[in-house]
Amino acid sequence: MLEAGHLDRVFGALADPTRRAILARLAEGEATVNELVAPFGLSQPTISKHLKVLQGAGLVSRGRAAQFRPVRLEAAPLAEAAGWIGNYRGFWEAGLERLEAYVEELKGKESGHGED
Amino acid sequence: MGKIEPAEDLSFVITRHFDAPARLLFEAWSRPEHLRRWFGPVGWPLTLCEVDFRVGGRFRFAMTGPDGRQNTPFGGEYLEITPGRRIVYDNGFDAPGAEKMIVTVSFEETSGRTLLTMHTLFASKAMKAMHLGAGFEWGVGSGLDQLAEMVAGMEQPTVG
Numbered sequence: 001m002l003e004a005g006h007l008d009r010v011f012g013a014l015a016d017p018t019r020r021a022i023l024a025r026l027a028e029g030e031a032t033v034n035e036l037v038a039p040f041g042l043s044q045p046t047i048s049k050h051l052k053v054l055q056g057a058g059l060v061s062r063g064r065a066a067q068f069r070p071v072r073l074e075a076a077p078l079a080e081a082a083g084w085i086g087n088y089r090g091f092w093e094a095g096l097e098r099l100e101a102y103v104e105e106l107k108g109k110e111s112g113h114g115e116d
Numbered sequence: 117m118g119k120i121e122p123a124e125d126l127s128f129v130i131t132r133h134f135d136a137p138a139r140l141l142f143e144a145w146s147r148p149e150h151l152r153r154w155f156g157p158v159g160w161p162l163t164l165c166e167v168d169f170r171v172g173g174r175f176r177f178a179m180t181g182p183d184g185r186q187n188t189p190f191g192g193e194y195l196e197i198t199p200g201r202r203i204v205y206d207n208g209f210d211a212p213g214a215e216k217m218i219v220t221v222s223f224e225e226t227s228g229r230t231l232l233t234m235h236t237l238f239a240s241k242a243m244k245a246m247h248l249g250a251g252f253e254w255g256v257g258s259g260l261d262q263l264a265e266m267v268a269g270m271e272q273p274t275v276g
Binding site for chain 2: 006008088089090091092093094095096098099100101102103104106107110
């Protein structure tokens with residue numbers, strides 16, 4: 001499960017259409033910063049700024065050794081964020097169902113002590 | 117602090133009837149030895165369960181998933197306790213800057229049966245959206261749907 005601060009960063013990163021387009025491009029394969037600049041018609045510093053946000057959210061990583069440090073998509077946080085969403089209702093319905101079984105057990109214990 | 121949002125937009129309510137007195141349900145919510153037995157889904161045991169059940173006292177929980185890894189702890193403070201009737205606490209992940217929700221659990225007993233109402237007040241629309249699955253509607257647009265679908269079907273990227 002992603003911690004809340006990390007989820008905030010993931011959702012913050014995904015809230016921008018340019019950054020979503022960059023991710024969609026990277027889903028086709030890794031790319032250098034220059035390769036990303038061309039199709040978006042934005043300046044290199046602007047693309048780099050977006051990449052920094054994506055990197056801070058763990059959604060992309062940069063190659064270390066290669067000269068052009070290609071950017072690649074990191075799918076795990078995205079998949080985790082998608083899986084984590086919507087859990088709250090299910091989480092509590094599951095818990096309250098267990099609680100129902102558990103209070104039956106508690107009731108049984110009480111009556112076992114001679115009350116009923 | 118962000119802008120002020122209407123409280124009704126930030127709320128979420130879940131209710132359930134129990135064939136048990138309020139007193140027992142209240143007890144099940146207030147003691148760690150009980151909480152460990154039912155809190156959360158099957159397969160996600162509370163492996164950290166510290167409870168100082170008094171107004172101003174704190175609780176701290178963490179669950180361990182099927183992969184054996186303990187997840188980020190969460191917890192908060194008991195804000196209000198009315199024995200057998202009502203428990204109010206705040207709750208958030210143990211992470212810097214994590215937002216907190218305020219949870220009110222009330223127990224209404226009628227002839228031996230109890231209606232449990234759990235009301236959650238999220239700190240922001242984004243927090244609510246994140247927890248309730250409206251995340252895709254929250255200023256994100258349909259592009260993310262496709263992206264998430266695509267990514268779900270993807271292999272992990274190979275390294276190097």
